[in-house]
Amino acid sequence: MKMSDYKQAMKDIAVNPGLIQDTARKMDAIVSKSRRLHSPVIRRLALASGLAAAMVAVMAAVMLDALPFPGMRPDASMNGTAFPNPPADPNYATAAPDPRAADRPETLAPIARHYVPVQPSGVFSNKLKAPRFPFTYEELKRESPIIVLGTIRDAGVYSNKEHPLDPERSLNLATYLYTVRIDQVLSGSLPETEGSEVAVGETAVAHHISGDPDDQEQPVWRFEPYTARPEAEQTVEPGKTYVLFLAGKDDTDVYRLSWNGFGVFPLDYIAEEAAAHTPGELREQYRHVEEVTRAPMENDLLYRLCGLYVMEEFLNASGDIGWK
């Protein structure tokens, strides 16, 4: 073996054309924005609006008798899901009382302590990389010390108070947090008892959803879970029951999925798959995909197969939705 093998190996690696295209778009957008900002009219408007904004901020501070005031409002655009109430923190000011607030579950203490709901605005970079996922059910289980059956109470996108989102950075990762009532611990152990509520988190990324990509003055962004799950299962739905594969708690007291963006299986999805296929059928299809294309999520095969294994391992042999 020689060092020329390293050079040859590196030569074999191609840069993703989609990445180059996306980067070119971002570079073009910076040029367009810079041209606009340097036009004399915009400069005058910016100066005028800056002065106006400063006056408004001072007046608001005087009226609220508090500085700073985040005044953040949650984004309720995801999956039609209502977001949790703002934390009961005296420093956390809301713009107006929400009439739906009375129907919402309380925000869990760890969420209120460490996170604020995300308000998407400004320029966020999109992420191109795909989430990591296991290649087998065994791998999923091996890295999941805790497996629970739980019912989702509420879900929303938050940013960590200690690591606020920074539009200037390429990494704009928020946290998709959901409150889960633990119905049953299927494997491992956790300090909370069955029936109590915990916070579970996975990564969320910003997606550009509308507006001209070259005109980034008012882009519209939405944070979505950073997931390899099938399209219909990318977000979780309050009221539905799921099997969750967890790694343990992070330093914000939130349980993390063992495979970020993967190990959350709705009970109804598992039941539907089990009614349509046997594990043997899917195993055969997946074996081909795994060996030949190394694309475990082709046709959502790995997710579907893991769902069937969950059924086999944790459900009654009869296939009824009654847990061992």
Added chain:
Amino acid sequence: MADGSLPAHGQIQEILRMYSDMVYKLALSQTKNRADADDVFQEVFVRYMKNMKPFASEEHRKAWLIRVTINCSRKLTRSAWFRRTVALSSSRPAEPAAFDSQEKTAVYEAVLRLPGTYRTVIHLFYYEDMSIAQIGSILRVPESTVKSRLSRARRLLKRQLEGEWDHEDERL
């Protein structure tokens, strides 16, 4: 902007054509992971567009891109997010790569297992074909330091690959 004025779309394409390969592969050698290399790649070119200082020459532009790629990669691998990911997954091995020969795979993986400072000099010397003086100037370290890092890196590679290592130091 990089040359002191706003570049046209065609110039942006040209910069990407000339340097995307260099930036991406250096980022990959630093982060050991395609997804992270993607992030570094974008960050480097966005910074390039925001950089207002003009470049004296093409060599100067290339050196700037290399230095920024190394800095962005370090920033990423030291970020809270990266550390948290490492903590959760307990280790962050190099992403497996599939090459058409065992030799390529073995040497590539062995290089990625080297400590960061050694990976950098190995990549610049053997993939970018840069001289020791050029590497020293980009990394802002004396040539003697580059030489000793190269020498230690090769020793480590030899140990990793055991008897299969073939010395071929044509340029030293």
